[in-house]
Amino acid sequence: MTERPQAKSRRWLTIIGMGDNGAESLSAEARRLLGRADTIVASSRLLEGMNIVGKSIINWDKGLQAGIDEIRGRAGQQVTVLATGDPMHFGIGATLRTYFDAEEMLILPSPSAFSLAAARLGWPLQNAECISLHGRPLEQLQRYLSPRARIIALTSDGASVPAIASLLKNSGYGDSLLHVLEHMGGPKEQLHRISAEQAATGERQFDDFNTLAIDCAATGPRNFTLAGLDDDLFRHDGQLTKSEIRAVTIAKLRPFAGGLLWDVGAGCGSIAIEWMRAARNAKALAIEAKPARIEMIKFNAKALGVPGLSVVAGSAPDALAGLETPDAVFIGGGLSEAGLVQACWQALGEGGILVANAVTLEGEAALTGLRAKYGGELVRISVARAAPVGRFCGWKSLMPVTIWSTVKGNDGAHGMEAERDR
Numbered sequence: 001m002t003e004r005p006q007a008k009s010r011r012w013l014t015i016i017g018m019g020d021n022g023a024e025s026l027s028a029e030a031r032r033l034l035g036r037a038d039t040i041v042a043s044s045r046l047l048e049g050m051n052i053v054g055k056s057i058i059n060w061d062k063g064l065q066a067g068i069d070e071i072r073g074r075a076g077q078q079v080t081v082l083a084t085g086d087p088m089h090f091g092i093g094a095t096l097r098t099y100f101d102a103e104e105m106l107i108l109p110s111p112s113a114f115s116l117a118a119a120r121l122g123w124p125l126q127n128a129e130c131i132s133l134h135g136r137p138l139e140q141l142q143r144y145l146s147p148r149a150r151i152i153a154l155t156s157d158g159a160s161v162p163a164i165a166s167l168l169k170n171s172g173y174g175d176s177l178l179h180v181l182e183h184m185g186g187p188k189e190q191l192h193r194i195s196a197e198q199a200a201t202g203e204r205q206f207d208d209f210n211t212l213a214i215d216c217a218a219t220g221p222r223n224f225t226l227a228g229l230d231d232d233l234f235r236h237d238g239q240l241t242k243s244e245i246r247a248v249t250i251a252k253l254r255p256f257a258g259g260l261l262w263d264v265g266a267g268c269g270s271i272a273i274e275w276m277r278a279a280r281n282a283k284a285l286a287i288e289a290k291p292a293r294i295e296m297i298k299f300n301a302k303a304l305g306v307p308g309l310s311v312v313a314g315s316a317p318d319a320l321a322g323l324e325t326p327d328a329v330f331i332g333g334g335l336s337e338a339g340l341v342q343a344c345w346q347a348l349g350e351g352g353i354l355v356a357n358a359v360t361l362e363g364e365a366a367l368t369g370l371r372a373k374y375g376g377e378l379v380r381i382s383v384a385r386a387a388p389v390g391r392f393c394g395w396k397s398l399m400p401v402t403i404w405s406t407v408k409g410n411d412g413a414h415g416m417e418a419e420r421d422r
Contacts, residue, residue, distance in 0.1 A: 010103055013071070014080040015087045015096065017110035020186025020209070022049050030108050037080035041067060045209075046082045060092075068099060075104075086112035090132040090154055113211040116184040117152050120191060121213055128152050128213075133160060138167055143277050143305030145173055146224065149216040158206040164214075165199035172219050179213040180206050227251070227274040233304065235296045236268035241332060241357065244383045245401045246270055249330065252355045252405040255279040259327040262287060264316045264344065265334045269297035269309065275328075276306040283308070285323060289315040317343035325349055331356040335366045345374065348408045355405045367404040376406025 014033050019025030026034070034040070040047075041058040058070045071079055086109040087093030093107050111119075118125040129144045132154040141164065144151050155161065161180055168176050174197040182190045194204060196214075228247030234240055241249060249271060253261065255278035263272035266286035276282045286297050286309060294311055301309035312319050317340045329344045335356060344354060354374070358364050364380075371378055380402045387396040 011106045012076050012078055013096070013100055013104050014078070014106045014108070015083055015093045016080060016108045017083050017085050017087050017091070017112075018046060019085070019110050020183045020189070022046070022186075023051075025110060025185065027108070033106070033108070034080055036078055038077045039071075039074055039079045040082065041071060041079060042082035046084070050082075064095070068096070071096070072099065075100075084113075085110050086115075089114065089130075090134070111185070113154060113181075113184065114152050117179075117181050117211050117213050120181060120184065121179055123150055123152075123213070133164065133212075137302065137307035138164055139302040139307045140305055141167060142171065142303065143225065145171060145216055145218075145305075147216060147218040149214075151214040151216065153212045153214065155210055155212050157208040158210065161206045161210065161212060162199050162202040162204075164212060165196040168196040168214070168216075169200045173216055174200070175217040175219050177215040177217070179215070180210050181213065182207040182210045184211065225277055227278055229270075229274065229304070234268050234270050234273075234300050235303075236270075236300075237293065237296070239267040239293070239333075241267075241270050242383065242398055245357070245381060245398075245403075246274055248379070248381060249355060249357060249403060250274050250278060252403060253328045253330060253353055255282050256327070257281055258283070260284065260324060262320070262323065262326040262329040262344065262347070264320070264329060264331045264340070266297055266311075267293055267332060269300050269311075271330050271332065272297075272309055273301055273304050273306055275330075276309060277304065283310070285310050285312050285326070287312045287314065287316050287319050289313065289319070316340050320344070320347060323347070326352065328353040328355070335363055335370075341370060345408065350408060352408045353405065354408065355403065358402045358404075359399045364402045367402055371404055371406070374406050376404060379403045379405075 016030045037055060039056040039058060040052055043060045058067050060067050081092060083092045087107055088109065089112045114125060114130040118128060128150040130152050131144060133141065134154040134156050165178060168174060176196040178194050178196055178199055180192040227250035228243045231240060231243050253275060255275050257280045259279060259282050261272060261275045261284040263284055263286045266272055266288040269286045272284035272286045275284050288294050288297060288311065294313055297311055301307055316334060316337065320343050326347060329348060331344060334340055335358060348354060356367060358367050367378060380400055382397065382400045384395040384397040386393050
């Protein structure tokens with residue numbers, strides 16, 4: 001956890017959201033707070049035309065961490081940070097909140113780029129996906145793509161538009177209509193409309209200060225956010241939890257917003273990837289020892305819209321030491337490794353979920369023993385897929401999979417007593 005400075009007074013750190021029209025966008029209250037500040041923190045773009053005299057200036061252009069360190073050194077003084085739009089919506093306010101307590105901060109937001117874009121386009125904001133691609137991997141856009149989806153995205157610069165358009169085109173969304181909104185709320189405001197197919201050529205230039213709104217139109221296979229992606233969407237070496245089994249496994253793991261999964265023996269990363277796609281801000285650690293599979297995990301994570309998936313190189317249980325406490329753990333293999341299940345169980349907090357799959361008789365026997373020790377439930381799933389048989393079609397059965405799932409309770413073996421009472 002980030003160490004916080006000892007504040008000398010409450011509400012000493014003020015964050016003011018501004019529009020593209022600079023000082024004209026400031027309310028009377030914002031002007032008053034700006035006037036009392038000892039130090040002003042802002043980028044060169046926002047400082048232009050502000051006519052600030054007699055104040056100490058911290059310029060973000062020197063680097064984010066350098067600026068934060070200077071702010072920390074002035075804790076208790078009146079420090080005012082100038083930001084664009086709503087500082088708490090993918091803005092500097094959200095970043096500073098990880099360093100300072102809410103009681104130390106006073107935040108005055110302006111309309112965010114998302115609100116302004118929705119107002120310009122007449123889009124109900126609650127029906128649009130609002131994301132940031134500013135300084136973030138563009139591949140994360142993949143998880144939000146679906147027919148008729150509306151996405152409003154913050155961008156890094158003008159070059160982001162053709163790069164995003166190329167991603168859309170390559171993903172079967174070349175017919176999508178892009179709305180490029182430049183300098184919203186300022187004297188240089190402009191709106192450009194162009195298809196992703198056209199924008200991908202890079203022939204059209206756009207201003208660096210823009211927000212991109214996307215009307216998604218699919219020309220290829222449809223994407224979806226529920227677990228059970230097609231097997232052929234993953235690069236793998238045969239060690240892949242099949243689509244139907246994966247959907248049930250994810251349901252047993254119960255993803256939730258901000259939850260952390262350990263995918264132990266991750267293979268190609270399919271479980272970790274589906275976990276992260278299933279809930280907002282869900283996180284996962286893919287623990288894998290084989291270098292070739294680690295590369296597959298990284299490739300699949302980018303291709304399927306979760307480039308933030310973290311990979312831990314190593315073999316469990318040794319590789320688990322020191323990792324962040326998980327909310328759920330999935331063990332896809334290695335049940336015979338000494339101490340593996342015990343290490344995963346000990347790492348979980350109360351209410352944490354442990355799920356393990358097995359396809360061999362030995363693995364199934366191990367799961368039966370684990371159920372006796374830790375409680376929970378066993379489910380065996382058999383899947384058959386239609387496949388060609390000469391000129392005809394018949395059922396081709398996949399190997400049955402046994403799934404063990406349990407929830408850790410106060411006594412460390414939640415579910416065992418309930419099983420005895422049946």
